[in-house]
Amino acid sequence: MTNTSTIPRGDGRSATPGRRRDGDRRAGRPSGMPPWLVPYVLLVPGLLVIAGLLLYPLIQMIIMSFQKVGLRQIRGVPAEWVGGDNYSQVFANEIFWSSLRNTVLFAVITVTLTLVLGTAVGTLLNKLSGRMSLFVVIGIMSAWAVPPVAQGVIWRWLFDADAGIINWTLNLLPDWLSNLLFGRSDWTGEPWLNDAITIYIVLIICVVWASFPFIAVSVLAGLKGIPSELYEAAKVDGSTPWRTFRKITFPLLKPVFSVLTILSIIWNFKVFSQLYVLMNGPTNREAFNLSMFSFAEAFRSPPKMGSGAAIAVVLTLLLLVVTSVYVRQIVKTEEL
Template sequence: MSTPIIDTEVAPQATPQQTAPRTRRRRARGAVLPYLLVAPLILAVVVALGWPLLQQFVMSLQNFGLEQQFGAEPEWVGFSNYAKILTDPTMWIVFGRSILFCAVAASLSMVIGMLLALLLTKVSTWARITLQVTLLLVWAMPALVTMVIWQWLFDARYGLINWILARIGFPDMAGYPWTSTPLGVFTIAAIAVIWGSLPLIVFMIHSALTQVPTEVLEAADLDGAGPWKRFREVTLPLITPAVMIVGLLQIVWDLRVFTQIYVLQQAGVSVEETNLLGTYIYRIGIGQGEYGDASALATVVLILTLLLTWKYIAKMFAQQKEASQ
């Protein structure tokens, strides 16, 4: 008796020629999807920033003053506003002063912030939570309120700073008029800027420090590397992307400081000797009604900011590209 033979259908196997187009289509969809997800954000940025920047550039090419604010037709002057701004010696003095202030404030902010971030990795849990809550309160405090507090601390007659300095061996500092001298104004402004910048720096760098593998640090310790050498040659290269991002933000923010300087100028100090780019643009535009000149100067500051940070941005993107590969 012969055994019956049952024919079974075997599912056809896809040939390499059939699977290749499917794979390419999936890869194409995977490559396009991130751009589709980011597109709404890019559109929002273009609308919120691109349009005002375009209007600023157009205004910088016009003779736009108080009359134009009330409906008068602006006069096109081309690049005359730029020529006027770039040949103004006062602008270059203010620009140099702003660069110096930015360099000092940003450098001190990064150094102090990195030290505090390292401290957070060494202290107990309760001490770390207390410091983090304190930094959050500092971050949440409006800049104007912060300036009122710092002005009180540096008050010539009732300020706590002068009292402490006089008690620790600097009797000449009793009654020192901080807000009446340019150096005193820049000192208070720098302290206030650093104070307000520390929370972001500390949180960003501390977050990066927690991602450093302990095995790498232990291996460096076994190789005989001391604390400073471990930080310089192991920890710092690993947290460099976070340091570069927060450092770039500090340069941009500190280069256009406005609130701190403007508030301190109201105490009676010389405005011409304490103007930075932010207050200088404000006084040309709002104070003098020369909106065309102010727009031209703001555009110049934007271009100079990009030039100052271009290598920084390029290096940051290069490191991110190497990390992704």
């Protein structure tokens, strides 16, 4: 016999057992969005912000590099499309090639010095006690926290020809020692920031001083994750400090060094603020890098913003090529 009894519900109506109510069916129904799509949907707001702040200006810069943009266009006259003329003029300019040389040489020297000094300081911090390590970290990170413009102001003042501490300190050296080291004894009024070579010497010191703390702290964080037993075993085997670093520390910190190298390359290829302050504006063409050359072309009278944009595009492509080659080598190494 079929049981047709009903069970009373709270609202006075009855429901047949074994049947699910409509509300229950709706509650158990899966949402219309596939689970694999949820992470991508959550990324949309961030991607929109990135597109608005980075992608849109980049596209506009590329478009401008194929146009003639000057004072008339700033006043509202439509820009004239010139095709690749801006690039032809840039590549035919001797200042572009000297700026490219300065950019590459500066990046190679600065990246190397920053990584070597940062690694040495990070290794030293790992050897110090907790309080002393914290004290040194706070001290060096103060330099890293200084804004780029302020960095340029500090080092421009230190190397000032008339009131700079560097010239005053060099004059304190005994004449025989100064002649032995530098071939001269009088440093009064030495114009460090007039010649392209000395400008870049000061710029390298400035950038390395402000950049190595980040490398040091990153290396210190990586060293904290290496088991101490490995170093104890190496010490028992009679390994030298250099061999220990080469066989244990460097291989285990290779991912950290790879990321730090890429970041350093990007940062040092784009150096502008410190050089602008040290040179007191785009005054010495021999000391231009690509960033300064782009600024000078775009904003010095008469402004040629199309040419400035073309130089910026070349710099961006150069950075993409360098970083992509380096990342590819990292991926190949990891696969092996």
